[in-house]
Amino acid sequence: MNKAISVSTLNVQIKSLLETTFIQVYVEGEISNLTYHNSGHIYFSIKDESSTLSCVMFKGNTKYLKFQLENGQKVVINGNITVYAPRGNYQLLCNKIEPSGQGALAFAFEQLKNKLEAKGYFDGNYKQPLPKYPKKIALVTSPTGAAIEDMKKVANHRWPLVEFILVPTLVQGEGAAFDIANSIKYADKLHCDIMIVGRGGGSIEDLWAFNEEIVAIAIHEARTPIISAVGHEVDYMISDFVADIRAATPSNAVEIALPDINEHRMYLDSLSNEYINRLKNILFNKQQELSNMKRLFEQNSIETKFNYIQTEINLLKSSFKTDLSQKILSSLNELNLLKNSMKNSFSAIFVKSQNQIDLLKSNFELNHPDKKDKNGFVQISKDNKIISLSDLSIGDEIDLQTPKYIASCILKEIKKQ
Known part of the structure; x- marks a missing residue:
């Protein structure tokens, strides 16, 4: 007669057998009983017509999940079988989850796009017009990328009177979306005429920070008119739909923002x-x-x-x-x-x-305009309006103008003759 073993011993043997046999499996099924736990873990089941399998994705792997899990979604899971010996339960430990039939990034993009569109983030009523002659533009982008140099070249050729304020920003990698959102909020307090948010080209993974909801919310809540300029002409980001204007490239954003001096x-x-x-x-x-x-x-x-x-x-x-x-x-x-x-x-x-x-x-x-430029004679203007010297006060910001030059001054003293 065979010697009896304990329940614990049997469960341990089953655990060892399953976990060494099913080290890496791919399973396709429909999500049900989905729970996002406060700990950051995700618990759910996948099922087909005949069976159900318990699944868990621990917090360490959820940060790589690009889309929101929902009941009824059909997914493909990569993971391994694990056994909880005290209860004799086995489940699928999920390492990676992809939507069935399409990539995770594409699915996440459409999922967030539909969500924000339903909230009215793309509504034209929220779009702000750009000022015709901006004096100051905030650039939310990387200080080391090629995009910043391209934008400066276009500005110098098109409208050299504009002032750029660079807000150095992390535009790819972990934490980039959070940094972009914070930079937008900071730039919105600088009282600039326009804000350009973007970066140069790259892979969809490199550009993904501009598809995050936190960035979309920051753009939507900003009071400064925003031009989204991410990647190349074929790249469309969530930021493009939420921003007031979408530019094909960062250089194109400067062309849109500035008038042509010629x-x-x-x-x-x-x-x-x-x-x-x-x-x-x-x-x-x-x-x-x-x-x-x-x-x-x-x-x-x-x-x-x-x-x-x-x-x-x-x-x-x-x-x-x-x-x-x-x-x-x-x-x-x-x-x-x-x-x-x-x-x-x-x-x-x-x-x-x-x-x-x-x-x-x-x-x-x-x-005749050619004879107005006389030594010692200038036109005084304040806030782009011609004004008499007798109407000025100490501390006023004024422009002294001839047909060829403009000098910006602050009035320090007034003497009456």
Whole structure:
């Protein structure tokens, strides 16, 4: 007769047999009875049409889990069989869990995307417009990556007046998502006009920090308009959907944020040309108007009419040698006086008109943009508005401006002469 063994001995033997036989197994099934324990461990079962298997994933392995487990999900588990000897229970100790039929990262991306979309994080009502002429931009990115240099080059070429504030940030690896979220919160307190959050290209694992919920929440809650610029044009992150603007690359983000200085130079040139052409047209029209008046006067002048009358009178004088001729001569003298008076009046009118034209020409030349730059004369402006020196106070920030230069100053003293 065989010698009996204790329950504990049998359980230990079963444990040794199972744990050495099923060292690494892959099991596919549907999740049920899911429990996220306060300790950080995850307890659940997987089942198929006929059987159920208890599973556990300890806290040390849960940090590698990229998606949220849910009841009813079909998954593939990599793990080993373990036995809890005191109770004689065996379970599957999970080392890695993947969604059945697709990668964990892709599934996690869609899972978080759907969650945030349902909360309204992608709603256009939350999107803020970008200012047209930003003065200060916060860059939440790595200080050592190529992206920061690319953004600086684009800014120097496009709009060198802007000021960049770099917020050094860990953009990949463990703890990157937490660091990005904290950097966004810090940059939001700097009162910048725009914030650019991103990094250069890399693998999906390298870029994954921008797909974390903590980063999405930080972007959504920020008051500063944010441009998400992660990876290359084909890379779409959760941050792209939550941000106010999505840029294909970090360089593209700077192009979106800044105006083109060359376009503004051409626009100013066109304004100058339009101003000059309009003044030339005004002067030309005045000259034409004066010429037309002179021609009309010559055609209908009193002198012409007097000459006609003079001719008639001469005919009468030669025909009549009576007292009537004396009266005609008297009338002729009166007409001559009237003629001279009218001529003098019209001459005065023409002189006045010519003086007005000369004054217009003089004002045009004096106010030409190329002649405004005089030594010792500047235009004073405050908050982009022209202001008189008498309206300023000590401590005011003002700009002293000529057509070619702008000097920013702080007023230290005012003396009245």
